[in-house]
Amino acid sequence: MYDLMRKLPIGIQTFEDIRRKNYLYVDKTALVWRMANMGKPYFLSRPRRFGKSLLLSTFESYFLGKKELLEYPVLHIDLNAEKYDKPEKLNEILSNHLTQWELKYGKGIDERTLSSRFGGVIRRACEQTGQQVVVLVDEYDKPLLQAINNLELLDDYRQTLKAFYGVLKSADRYLRFVFLTGVTKFSQVSVFSDLNQLNDISMKPPYATVCGITRQELVDTFTPELKNLSEANQLTFEETLQKMAATYDGYHFCEFAEGVFNPFSVLNSFDGCKFDSYWFQTGTPxxxxxxxxxxxxxxxxxxxxxxxxxxxxxxxxxxxxxxxxxxxxxxxxxxxxxxxxxxxxxxxxxxxEVRYGFMNFLVPFYTPMKNNDQGFYIGKFIQELRTGDYEAFLTRLEAFFAGIPYELNDQTERHYQVIFYLVFKLMGQFTEAEVRSSRGRADAVVKTPKYIYVFEFKLNGTAEEALKQIDEKGYLIPYKTDHREIVKAGVEFSAESWNLSRWLVEINQ
Structure with missing residues (x-):
């Protein structure tokens, strides 16, 4: 194993800590310098745990004089920490920030609202220091996301934030730099209607990799960690890179830009020396x-x-x-x-990571499977197909549908089509499986080392008709030259019982 003493900044969101305590990090300071010197009001949308807080901390260090001799007053608002379930929660956290700044820069006697206090702090900070103010807002939309299913609370938060963020436009002459981050950019909640000068860089190519890790950055910065991971999992270095890419890469925030790896999952995979769903497990959708x-x-x-x-x-x-x-x-x-x-x-x-994490999370909402038995069901399905026991597979699938409770059964064809989709898509995590909904293709195809299964399901049709369709539509043609045994299955699905009612299987050598 290689040197394990290099420190990984898991959960560290303060740039100064990373630098002073010698944590590993991917250097994005060139982009920070560019933004700090080429514009003023920015907005960046990125998913949770993608490095937005660390990016703002880097800006804070920059403007507080860690990189320049000139020190700017910095107002840093972090909306991450609170649970926003009541109107007063948002008011409290904003007021707490304002109180801390007012202790330093003073408060006007006629400043009673959150927005007037915010504007007063910005003006006095500029006048007292002789320098324009830097405003950094982390997760501006956290209250809105938590209230997304409560329209009354959402409207309350919308009105509060609209007035509060609107100050950033009226106070423009006092501001050196403004940067807001969040997961979403809301419309028709009017949060940004008064702040329409924001430069939204969320999908602009020059900033596509400001959060996240490119493949080259991964190799350049973390080669020892990649070697440790490869040894722990008995993979070659190149196989490890391919596995990392399949599991954690693939985020594209612009159609013209390079993809990036999820930084949270990358660091945790190095720390634990295994591949797991680190990012997905930190939040349930x-x-x-x-x-x-x-x-x-x-x-x-x-x-x-x-x-x-x-x-x-x-x-x-x-x-x-x-x-x-x-x-x-x-x-x-x-x-x-x-x-x-x-x-x-x-x-x-x-x-x-996201594909199978999301599908596994969906399963209990659409099927009788619970989180703790999904692996059992899917594993059994795959084992039976790998051994050629298609009768056991179809019988288990029949029992599976029979177990769907009434409250999950909305008696629509689409509901059961979704269940088929989920089952076969989840099987794709362990074997080559695909499921289609368009005409001209088999409903599902599963490939194992010895067999290729071609399934056609007929709603209120016959198993004979399903087999005939497989032949007439040429569903087997792509596999004619394959060395594996081809198994075609025609399955009747009854709209009365909402279950498999009969099936026929033919083997093509």
Whole structure:
């Protein structure tokens, strides 16, 4: 094993700590210098735990004189720490910040509202120091996200933040630099309506890698850690890089820019010397699943990649019954391709950590499987197909559907199509499996070392018709030259019982 004494900054969000205590870090200071000297008001949207807080801390160190002889007054607002479940919670945390600054710069006797106090602090800080003020806001939208399903509370927070952030425009002559970060950019909650001069760099190519780790940065900075990881998992160095890329890479924040690795998962994989779902486990996307269910969004489209117009990225509109922009901005989907002619983006899961983490999280909402038995079911399905025991697989699948409780059974065809999608997509984590919904392709194909299974499911049709469709549509043609045994299965699915009712299987040598 290689040197394990190098310090990984897991959970460290203060740039000064990283530098003074000799933690490893990927140097982004060139981009920090560029932004600090080429503009003033910035906004950056990135998923949680992607380095936004550390980026703001780097700006703070820069403007406090850690890099220059000139020291600016810095007002740093962190909205991460509070649980926003009551109107007064937001008022309290903003007031607490203001009180600390007022102890240093004073308070006007007529400043009673949060916004007037904020404006007064900015003006006095500039006048007393002789330097323009730096304002850094970390997770500006945290209160809005926590209140997303409470419209009354959301409106209250919207009005408070609209007035508070609006001060940054009226106080422009006192400001040297402004940087706001968050997960989303909300529209029609009017938070930014008074702050319309913000430079939103969330999807601009020069800043696409300001948070996250590029492949080259990974190799240049963490080669000893990569070697430790490869030895611990009995992989070659190149195999480790490929596994890291498949598991943690793939985030694209601009259609023209290089992809990046999730920094939180990368550091934790080095620390634990294993591949795991580190980022996904730090937060549960319950509110996103609830939005999907409320909007009756077809999950099959989401799970196979979805094409959306460029307008989906400009902002998240609360009054539109479409959860996709928020799912993208939260980091569960990312840009995978771009159609220049029609200006449409292809969104998909960035990597295996998010893909299988998200699907596993969805399962209890749509099937009888609980979190603790998903692995059992999927494992049994795969074992049976690997050994050629297709009868056991189909029987288990029948028992699986029979176990769906009434409250999960909404008696719609789409619901059961989604369940098929989830089951086969989850099998893809361990074997080559794909499931389709478009015409002209088999419903599902599973490839194991010895067998290729081609499934066709018929709702209120016959198993004979399903087999005939496999032959007539040429579903087997792509596998004719394959050395493996081809198994085709025609399955009847009854709308009365909402279950498999009969199946026929034929083997093609």
């Amino acid at each position: 319950t509110f996103l699943v609830e939005l999907l269910q409320k909007s009756e969004y077809d999950l099959r489209t989401l799970l196979s990649g979805i094409e959306v117009p460029v307008s989906s990225f400009a902002e998240y509109k609360m009054d539109v019954n479409n959860p996709i922009p928020l799912i993208y901005q939260s980091g569960y989907l990312t840009i995978k391709d771009y159609d220049r002619e029609f200006q449409n983006y292809l969104l998909d899961f960035p990597n295996d």
